[in-house]
Amino acid sequence: MEKKKNSVMNIVCIILPVIAVLCIAIGWIAFSTANPRLMPGPVEVFQRFIRTFTNPVARVILPGHIWASLRRVLIGLIFAWIIGIGLGVLVGWNKKVRAVLGSVLELLRPIPPIAWIPLVIMWFGIGEFSKVFIVFIGTIFGLIVNTSAGIKLVDKINIDVGKIFGGNQRQILTEIVVPTALPSIFAGIRTSVSSGWTTVVAAEMLGAKAGLGSLVTKGWQGNDMALVLVAVISIAAIGALLSVLLSKLEKVVCPWNQI
Amino acid sequence: MERDNREVKVRTENLTKQFGDLLVLDNISFDVKKNEFLCVVGPTGCGKTTFLNCLTKIYTPSKGEIYIDGEPADPKRHNISFVFQEPSAFPWLTVRENLEFGLGVKKVDKKEIKSRVDKILDLMGLKDVENAYPRELSVSVEQRIIIGRSFVMQPDLLLMDEPYGQMDIKMRFYLEDEVIRLWKELGSTVIFITHNIEEAVYLAERVLILTNKPTTVKESLKIDLPHPRNIADPKFIQYRNYITEAIKWW
Numbered sequence: 001m002e003k004k005k006n007s008v009m010n011i012v013c014i015i016l017p018v019i020a021v022l023c024i025a026i027g028w029i030a031f032s033t034a035n036p037r038l039m040p041g042p043v044e045v046f047q048r049f050i051r052t053f054t055n056p057v058a059r060v061i062l063p064g065h066i067w068a069s070l071r072r073v074l075i076g077l078i079f080a081w082i083i084g085i086g087l088g089v090l091v092g093w094n095k096k097v098r099a100v101l102g103s104v105l106e107l108l109r110p111i112p113p114i115a116w117i118p119l120v121i122m123w124f125g126i127g128e129f130s131k132v133f134i135v136f137i138g139t140i141f142g143l144i145v146n147t148s149a150g151i152k153l154v155d156k157i158n159i160d161v162g163k164i165f166g167g168n169q170r171q172i173l174t175e176i177v178v179p180t181a182l183p184s185i186f187a188g189i190r191t192s193v194s195s196g197w198t199t200v201v202a203a204e205m206l207g208a209k210a211g212l213g214s215l216v217t218k219g220w221q222g223n224d225m226a227l228v229l230v231a232v233i234s235i236a237a238i239g240a241l242l243s244v245l246l247s248k249l250e251k252v253v254c255p256w257n258q259i
Numbered sequence: 260m261e262r263d264n265r266e267v268k269v270r271t272e273n274l275t276k277q278f279g280d281l282l283v284l285d286n287i288s289f290d291v292k293k294n295e296f297l298c299v300v301g302p303t304g305c306g307k308t309t310f311l312n313c314l315t316k317i318y319t320p321s322k323g324e325i326y327i328d329g330e331p332a333d334p335k336r337h338n339i340s341f342v343f344q345e346p347s348a349f350p351w352l353t354v355r356e357n358l359e360f361g362l363g364v365k366k367v368d369k370k371e372i373k374s375r376v377d378k379i380l381d382l383m384g385l386k387d388v389e390n391a392y393p394r395e396l397s398v399s400v401e402q403r404i405i406i407g408r409s410f411v412m413q414p415d416l417l418l419m420d421e422p423y424g425q426m427d428i429k430m431r432f433y434l435e436d437e438v439i440r441l442w443k444e445l446g447s448t449v450i451f452i453t454h455n456i457e458e459a460v461y462l463a464e465r466v467l468i469l470t471n472k473p474t475t476v477k478e479s480l481k482i483d484l485p486h487p488r489n490i491a492d493p494k495f496i497q498y499r500n501y502i503t504e505a506i507k508w509w
Contacts, residue, residue, distance in 0.1 A: 157347045164315050165361040165412070166335040175364070179351040256351050256392040 076135025088147020113138025150184025
């Protein structure tokens with residue numbers, strides 16, 4: 001009986017997301033049919049999608065724009081992960097570092113990444129570095145905070161076990177404290193990917209030759225709403241794909257956390 | 260008679276611990292023989308855990324010294340294991356990895372680690388769950404992992420702080436027999452803290468009875484009964500009643 005109930009529940013869990021997506025599609029079709037000037041329909045968007053390959057926008061086809069955005073995000077994120085997680089471990093583990101950086105972080109963390117854009121463009125111009133830097137600055141604070149919170153969560157009893165076994169500070173940090181914090185670090189990484197992705201699009205909208213954000217702006221300025229939607233759907237699809245990839249990676253890195 | 264001639268493994272001299280004005284341990288001195296199973300009992304809140312934490316240097320004693328094999332006790336130099344009252348298996352490691360952990364910290368040879376862990380997995384019946392994570396297992400299995408993790412170290416001194424405090428009576432008896440089996444098989448020196456007098460009489464070769472705070476050693480009582488012990492044995496009951504009388508603080 002219990003087994004049957006579970007299998008019914010599993011089927012429901014598979015069907016419900018499909019229904020949710022269908023609802024959005026139906027709503028889209030209904031709205032675009034009623035207001036064709038405000039919202040292009042799925043067929044029109046699909047045709048525009050095909051045309052992004054045959055008629056490149058700013059001499060770049062759609063995969064080129066996707067890659068331009070993705071590359072900026074990945075470079076920015078790699079630096080943010082290395083520096084952010086490293087600093088987070090230090091802030092969480094070392095009271096002196098926490099005393100120095102804690103208040104600064106609390107001040108900088110609530111600033112939305114987009115608010116940095118004008119300053120960064122002023123400092124570094126509108127080149128590649130600026131966009132990568134905006135991704136970096138937009139993601140690093142969340143990473144530091146999540147990592148340090150995870151480090152502080154470590155159970156004292158686990159540290160005592162390490163001490164009793166004669167572990168040195170490095171062993172306790174790398175073999176007990178960091179593994180304890182891994183789920184929190186991963187939560188930080190997940191957030192950083194989504195905020196990095198939204199930040200880069202915003203940065204590109206303000207000035208870029210290629211990238212999904214620039215596609216949105218070009219579609220908007222040229223009143224080509226189908227192109228805007230092609231870009232928006234691409235942004236959503238890549239974001240979802242990154243999220244799925246991260247979930248898979250998390251299962252590999254933190255298998256105990258999935259139980 | 261032969262047992263009495265065993266060499267001294269742990270010597271505690273004038274162990275004193277004070278937290279501010281509060282004197283918790285007052286000049287405690289005793290010896291533990293090599294391969295001895297010593298139970299420590301005392302009134303609730305008498306400082307039994309503080310006493311163990313001093314032995315492991317989690318707390319620094321205010322006065323006095325603990326020697327293992329004649330040298331001041333040091334977790335870095337000596338092989339000390341501890342079984343806490345609370346579940347303390349590492350959730351991110353599998354059962355096998357949990358057992359390997361301490362040996363890895365001590366940089367024991369990989370082949371040796373494998374052979375020791377295999378032995379403990381067999382002895383504790385954990386072979387079937389060696390690749391499971393603690394979260395997938397029951398609390399009693401988790402406690403077995405922790406006990407296995409301690410015995411696998413082949414410790415100079417194994418300290419157990421009310422390890423079965425949270426278990427039902429059936430599981431407690433099962434794990435008590437398990438500990439006796441491991442102790443005999445591996446020849447470890449064990450200090451087992453408990454507030455359960457029946458448990459102390461069931462396990463110990465010798466029982467150290469502590470007083471109320473400030474804690475001192477009231478009596479050291481040899482339990483002259485062969486293992487496995489029968490809790491209904493009149494002599495067993497006699498020991499139990501005697502210790503109950505000795506620790507009465509009401």
